[in-house]
Amino acid sequence: MLYAEDLAPGREFEFGSMTLSESDIVEFARQWDPLRIHTDLAYAKDGPFGQVIASGLHTLCVFQRMMVDAFGYDIAHKAGHKLELKFLRPVVPGTTLSARCRIQDLTLRPERGDAWLTMHSDVIDQNDHVVLAIGMLGVVLMRPE
């Protein structure tokens, strides 16, 4: 189990490898982000990317899935408070995503037994291009006494 004390600023994690198929992209978007650029193959073929692109939300959800797969419940996580997302490149069918995270800041609150954590994450494709940059401010637990 990782606690606040283990998440020193500067610490880095790399994890994940998930490939998004065309049907993954369409299925997610039909449910949560039903814009034609994500869901309509014929429409997208004539568009700027020549094919559908993943909803940015889908990329974010895949990032979270890869993080949970990598760490399970090993991070004593209390709450995510703030997410800053920058969508930098389109994610097309067949893209393999992975992630790099860096702990930027940690402020212990011993009186509450927790800490504010600031973390930067990059979701990257198989060519090492950052497709989504994520700033996160959250609360993690301190190691119980």
Place this chain on the structure above:
Amino acid sequence: MSWMYAEDLKPGMEFRFGRWPMTEEDIISFAKVFDAQPMHIDPEAAAAGQWGGIIASGLHTMSIYQSLLVDALWNDVVGKAGRNVNGRLRRPVRPGMVLTGKATVLGVTPRPEKGDAILELRSELVDEGSGEVVCIVEADAVLLMRPASGAPRAAH
């Protein structure tokens, strides 16, 4: 209905969201795929935890925001691409809540040289029962400006 271009959106315009009832079943099934932490998927563990019961993944809440925003606004807007999204999770979202809310246009900055404009939006997701804001999302996106000919672009 007619498509909206950047020129059709003015600061202060509001777009009301529909209603989205939250069920424990939906919260668990979303989280099992994307955010399988005990507070989102395990009723017993969640009941014993800090929130006293299952709460929705923040990603689930953000996904509902996007779905409501597509219905309220994006479906009617020509050519758009999201750039930045800043979300703040203010209160836990629990089964039985009904989420609703609105998006407000903060600003539209034309870029005539590119034929587009940057739209800034601020959205609030509200628990209908209590009126409390559960999530605030500020986002900006690129929209197309109306073509000089007035003809709709091939993109739509």
